[in-house]
Amino acid sequence: MIKNSIKKIGVFTSGGDSPGMNAAIRAVVRTGIYHNLEIVGIREGLNGLIAGKFTKMGARSVSNIINLGGTILKSARSEEFRTYEGRKKAYDNCVENNIDALVCIGGDGTFTGAKIFNEEFGIQVIGVPGTIDNDIFGTDNTIGYDTALNTAMEAIDKIRDTATSHNRVFFIEVMGRDAGFIALNSGIATGAIDILIPEQKDSLEDLFENFERAKKRGKNSSIVVVAEGEKLASVYTLAEKTKEKFPDYDIRITVLGHIQRGGSPSCADRVLASRLGYGAVVGLMEGISNQMVGIRSNEMVYTPIEEAIKKHNTINENLLKISEILAI
Amino acid sequence: MIKNSIKKIGVFTSGGDSPGMNAAIRAVVRTGIYHNLEIVGIREGLNGLIAGKFTKMGARSVSNIINLGGTILKSARSEEFRTYEGRKKAYDNCVENNIDALVCIGGDGTFTGAKIFNEEFGIQVIGVPGTIDNDIFGTDNTIGYDTALNTAMEAIDKIRDTATSHNRVFFIEVMGRDAGFIALNSGIATGAIDILIPEQKDSLEDLFENFERAKKRGKNSSIVVVAEGEKLASVYTLAEKTKEKFPDYDIRITVLGHIQRGGSPSCADRVLASRLGYGAVVGLMEGISNQMVGIRSNEMVYTPIEEAIKKHNTINENLLKISEILAI
Amino acid sequence: MIKNSIKKIGVFTSGGDSPGMNAAIRAVVRTGIYHNLEIVGIREGLNGLIAGKFTKMGARSVSNIINLGGTILKSARSEEFRTYEGRKKAYDNCVENNIDALVCIGGDGTFTGAKIFNEEFGIQVIGVPGTIDNDIFGTDNTIGYDTALNTAMEAIDKIRDTATSHNRVFFIEVMGRDAGFIALNSGIATGAIDILIPEQKDSLEDLFENFERAKKRGKNSSIVVVAEGEKLASVYTLAEKTKEKFPDYDIRITVLGHIQRGGSPSCADRVLASRLGYGAVVGLMEGISNQMVGIRSNEMVYTPIEEAIKKHNTINENLLKISEILAI
Amino acid sequence: MIKNSIKKIGVFTSGGDSPGMNAAIRAVVRTGIYHNLEIVGIREGLNGLIAGKFTKMGARSVSNIINLGGTILKSARSEEFRTYEGRKKAYDNCVENNIDALVCIGGDGTFTGAKIFNEEFGIQVIGVPGTIDNDIFGTDNTIGYDTALNTAMEAIDKIRDTATSHNRVFFIEVMGRDAGFIALNSGIATGAIDILIPEQKDSLEDLFENFERAKKRGKNSSIVVVAEGEKLASVYTLAEKTKEKFPDYDIRITVLGHIQRGGSPSCADRVLASRLGYGAVVGLMEGISNQMVGIRSNEMVYTPIEEAIKKHNTINENLLKISEILAI
Structure with a gap:
């Protein structure tokens, strides 16, 4: 050297x-x-x-x-x-x-x-x-990255407690303007029924199909994790379109935001x-x-x-x- | 008995x-x-x-x-x-x-x-x-209530890490439609420069004065905690008005939402x-x-x-x- | 004033x-x-x-x-x-x-x-x-005090995961030389089958009876929380005596120690x-x-x-x- | 396939x-x-x-x-x-x-x-x-493994709070009967002055030298992380030998134990x-x-x-x- x-x-x-x-x-x-x-x-x-x-x-x-x-x-x-x-x-x-x-x-x-x-x-x-x-x-x-994954996951775990208690559907936006790593991994770790990331071509049809399948399988509540940079639509639009398709769903939205940047x-x-x-x-x-x-x-x-x-x-x-x- | x-x-x-x-x-x-x-x-x-x-x-x-x-x-x-x-x-x-x-x-x-x-x-x-x-x-x-306080506080702690690192101002909405208990206590616990709750008459003047005072005292970043039911304005409007008054502020908004309902x-x-x-x-x-x-x-x-x-x-x-x- | x-x-x-x-x-x-x-x-x-x-x-x-x-x-x-x-x-x-x-x-x-x-x-x-x-x-x-309670509780929660998985009995010592507040509250919060504190006269007979009752009720694992200042005996002696009485028990000991003094x-x-x-x-x-x-x-x-x-x-x-x- | x-x-x-x-x-x-x-x-x-x-x-x-x-x-x-x-x-x-x-x-x-x-x-x-x-x-x-690392690290972080406040030396035993992975990584993550693991030949001389060096550099408190399977000596013996060598040290021991097996x-x-x-x-x-x-x-x-x-x-x-x- x-x-x-x-x-x-x-x-x-x-x-x-x-x-x-x-x-x-x-x-x-x-x-x-x-x-x-x-x-x-x-x-x-x-x-x-x-x-x-x-x-x-x-x-x-x-x-x-x-x-x-x-x-x-x-x-x-x-x-x-x-x-x-x-x-x-x-x-x-x-x-x-x-x-x-x-x-x-x-x-x-x-x-x-x-x-x-x-x-x-x-x-x-x-x-x-x-x-x-x-x-x-x-x-x-x-x-x-690893800390942000855990922060996102722990937040979604908490949301899942209330989603399950109320049979609700949650659209959760996590950080990632160009990359879906946080969404994909935190989504897997929290059992999300769908994960929407910019690297993948998503469609409302696929999303709705996942909802239908979840329903059939007896799932009463659902988490959908969406990367910030998702190209299909924002969590707000996704929630709206889903409500139109499934009017009886009790839908909520959470944008995790800057908590993902901090923490020990x-x-x-x-x-x-x-x-x-x-x-x-x-x-x-x-x-x-x-x-x-x-x-x-x-x-x-x-x-x-x-x-x-x-x-x-x-x-x-x-x-x-x-x-x-x-x-x- | x-x-x-x-x-x-x-x-x-x-x-x-x-x-x-x-x-x-x-x-x-x-x-x-x-x-x-x-x-x-x-x-x-x-x-x-x-x-x-x-x-x-x-x-x-x-x-x-x-x-x-x-x-x-x-x-x-x-x-x-x-x-x-x-x-x-x-x-x-x-x-x-x-x-x-x-x-x-x-x-x-x-x-x-x-x-x-x-x-x-x-x-x-x-x-x-x-x-x-x-x-x-x-x-x-x-x-x-105690769990929700800790959840809100821990989330705001994380946000404070990034606020401090970037000299930013954050408006953070916590739950409480009619009551400011979560806002007041989590705000004190995280050193918020202002706490806006429905039980108290708030004004933009007071808020801006707090910003001025913080600046004078050498504070470079600030957290403002706002109860969901605050009557003065929503976090979005508050952020907008603050930006008009202090155009050089780097302002961000976080709505903590349903994470406050869950958790062990x-x-x-x-x-x-x-x-x-x-x-x-x-x-x-x-x-x-x-x-x-x-x-x-x-x-x-x-x-x-x-x-x-x-x-x-x-x-x-x-x-x-x-x-x-x-x-x- | x-x-x-x-x-x-x-x-x-x-x-x-x-x-x-x-x-x-x-x-x-x-x-x-x-x-x-x-x-x-x-x-x-x-x-x-x-x-x-x-x-x-x-x-x-x-x-x-x-x-x-x-x-x-x-x-x-x-x-x-x-x-x-x-x-x-x-x-x-x-x-x-x-x-x-x-x-x-x-x-x-x-x-x-x-x-x-x-x-x-x-x-x-x-x-x-x-x-x-x-x-x-x-x-x-x-x-x-409140932080120490949560620290002790979270540690015991973790121990309970492994106790339950292995059908084990754990004797856990928490801090409190003269006072049983931490033991009593963390014990209640974690579903301990017995809590031994200096303020109360305890006996091996009572402890053993609790084990018997737990067994009868179908409990396969048990947590016993003991204050540092417990007068009956140390966690080590308690574990030993319990093993003599119930030779088939798989018994473990944890002394939580100084983690209870720290933390945010x-x-x-x-x-x-x-x-x-x-x-x-x-x-x-x-x-x-x-x-x-x-x-x-x-x-x-x-x-x-x-x-x-x-x-x-x-x-x-x-x-x-x-x-x-x-x-x- | x-x-x-x-x-x-x-x-x-x-x-x-x-x-x-x-x-x-x-x-x-x-x-x-x-x-x-x-x-x-x-x-x-x-x-x-x-x-x-x-x-x-x-x-x-x-x-x-x-x-x-x-x-x-x-x-x-x-x-x-x-x-x-x-x-x-x-x-x-x-x-x-x-x-x-x-x-x-x-x-x-x-x-x-x-x-x-x-x-x-x-x-x-x-x-x-x-x-x-x-x-x-x-x-x-x-x-x-990753969860256990975080559990050990968080526990040691807490101990470090009290170690720093009191200028104390802590010997902390973490799990690992044959392997030092938990000790090595949690030790690095918590700034331990020495890490003793079974894969490495350790000596009291090296340990004492680390203490001397830390002192010279102005460190007032120290953490030593020891794997369960360390061959040199147990945490108890290590603490004893260190006390003989440095009688003015305020030394404490913590065995983290089974908390490392549990948790989400x-x-x-x-x-x-x-x-x-x-x-x-x-x-x-x-x-x-x-x-x-x-x-x-x-x-x-x-x-x-x-x-x-x-x-x-x-x-x-x-x-x-x-x-x-x-x-x-």
Whole structure:
């Protein structure tokens, strides 16, 4: 392992926050300090990089955060970073503060920014996938995904208590603008009679058929889980159309919303974030740049950021089939 | 204690379900069996009373339910019971099945029905307050209220993680059509900067002043908790008006909805439900009728159903003041 | 309300920590600042008072702690405070730092120390009951008790899953050296077949009889909840004796231990702690001293510390009876 | 896919129970019924196979169990099945009830029994890995492991609250007789300063060095997580030796015990169990026998039972290193 000569690393979280980001920050800070690097925390994502919101971080500055949701460095989406002027300011800040390399914790948007920044100014960057949506290629799971699954599932479990007690039908919207991972897995885990996701062509006919079948099989209450990005229709329209078709149904709607972004991270997310934060620093030390660190089949791997953004984890077809069979 | 001669008790849950109803059913069944009474479970509330959906219940039939949300007897609102014909059918079913007395677990609507039923047909009834809203007079807490508070609080905690990370403002609607208990207590417990409840006259001016003050004090993110029945405006309108006033605010809305009705009951709710279920049966045995059993200042008390419906627990004024002071 | 002339208040947590102490600290700090008082945080309890571990606290210094278990001021038991020399040092520190009054958050031991300190040096003190054991007179609940109940209950729920699956008998020790409140309530909430607490004379005969009865009634698994301070025997001895009597029983033991002291406080505990922290500061401003603030029947009350220590909340006899009836 | 001619499948859970077993049973039952097979539930594991405790199961018989810990079929270890006579009885029961194939949900011991049973009597068997220990080869995760990790982590989080508040050292024993997976992952997730597992040679010197280093770095409290099967010493001895070496340490011990076996399964465990239950039935239909179904790298795979028992998942060396670095 040929170590390169970096001495000071900046770390930030950007885009939508996800549970486990703090565990990743902690891992970056401590791995860096263990290897005698200086670590600088950049507050409020790419905006903070432009505004120079830098703080030196020591091993104790990340004590007692591994279990906290959100991100102590705060996060933001940055319009200014989309302009060359914004990025130039950010680069000047890095130079002025002797920052050799950046660990960029976030999703698609963050990675796109990091890639351009690297290509324009040559500064070494590495991505750490932090988003609840699991829509990043190059890692089996993104940080926060497992926690979001459990949060969604626990919320739906609670709704199921009241659905069952009242023989009701619930349409439940979970997060996932482009990806149905949360919907599919939380739907299977809560025995949803139908799961609607953007990766799959859905139709009202199929949905209604599932209702008919459920009825025939003696089911008195039903949960339908719908991804935010479902193309067929929103939960509101779906509920309305269903009511037209089955006027005697007692239908309710719940949009789970932002509760899915918060909460203390699950064990899997804390371990994943710890490994990826470690892998990011070690990767930078080895000279890796413009890549994202991930875990695939339990091994640490680095994927070009371009690929991480462009490609997508595909929905397991088998899982879709299982979800249908088990909902009978 | 002069025991009266009842031999067979029917028990049902009616109206909106609440966590702890199963613990109450269990207590009714086991207290009855302990005293050599027969217990009949009536499914689907007052509808089941009309339709004769009766099941004999033994001590083992309520095993492993004390920790379950919802109600194994299922619940429903009944239009038919509002008619004399409906109630007559219900009474005939009771006579036919030798049911001497009824334990009615539910809220306002359930109690109103029970009261009329008692007055028309003379059948002995006792009410057990089961509703998450805590809007029943004659008991410090209703069954399910404490659990709903914790559910709302935990959801808001999660939202606060993401609000803090993004410097956002969240308007969060919690349940409570006529009562602000859930909003007030979950708001205090999560450090809300404002809490809007139907019992209090609110104004946009006060709300905006709270935002200004929070800003001045260095708060970067804010939670506003709003009861479902708030009279000033809905969370949607409140968010809109706030955005007009503070255009730079990053505002989000969450309606917690039905997750607040479900979930495994808290310890306090299981103990309360156990005591009230016991108290209901013992009360019936002592000849008490047309009353509701409650716990006030840790003592079991019986309140005429009429009073339980008409009077209301008032919001603690001191608590409102504390909520303001602590949000600085 | 005649305000007295205090300007600066010190606050500390002492003795065993309990969930909600942070919420109480927050309430003390913010109520003080709202009333233009200075607030000083004293670290590590009475030891810190002696060692002068003082920090000025502002409204933002208690941000985001209402939901955290433990105590940010840390806690300790102090041997040195039992000596006059220790207390003299503590007093000199108060004088030197212009501390007019102390808010003492803790239990029995803390209150005893505070009382002596007040009597010796005349400094104004007020107690806030923070202990999971609920063994303080003058308040219906102590801070942390409700959370500990839920923690114990949730742990026992998990154990019950495996007990039921294997037809096993579990002896579970919960905290409570002198008081059986946690054991009694968590036992009722989990359907324990027997609950052994120090306030009650227990015998092996009664225990064995409960086992026999449970068997007869068709119960295949059983939970026995035992308070730490149970006088009959430890869980280990109880298990051994039971095995001798019922050799075919598959018996297991769990000592829940310190998990009961931690965790994010429940809604009830956060609200209680907020009210009591507020009440402590307001009480001091009104000149109240050598008293403890509590909530009884939902009203704020002040009780002489001497009484709070000497008297005890008694176990509700009715609850004991209910626990037996419901375990059939 | 050539379907074989099986018509009736028996399913049982055996050995230590684990969260998610119910989800697996549900998946077996519904997948079978979907494919027009008959499904028979065998109660109490291999004992029930010998005693003929059989129940026909329909799609509704597994409603509302996906979220429950434990196993509705109950579990047991069987001495009698170790004898030929026992197995012969079991086989005769299968013949008599026209059971063509068995789905055996459990761990090592269960699989060993199933393998012998298959080899002696030729009955088709397939294994489903259900154990919290994750010590089965042929699957990345066993059913229940992820839930147990989260349970252990949440308990340690609570203990950390009180450890931090009191500057204490805690030795915490987690489950894992032969495998350190739970200890290693829950230890990383909770920032343990040392993790002792059977797969690694540990020494008191290394442990003490970690304590020294933690002290130097300013850590005031420490968690040491120890696997049940650790060879160096028990938590009791470790605590004693540490006290001798560091007499001023305030040391406490917690044995988490059976809480780790129970609880509502995590999303990952419910999905895993659903997939494996499905895979077991489909495998049997395809004629697969004497194999275990698992998920590796997100794909369903079948591994000879012999291999599943003999080989072992190895601890990720990298993870051990990360655990040390991050605890600085």
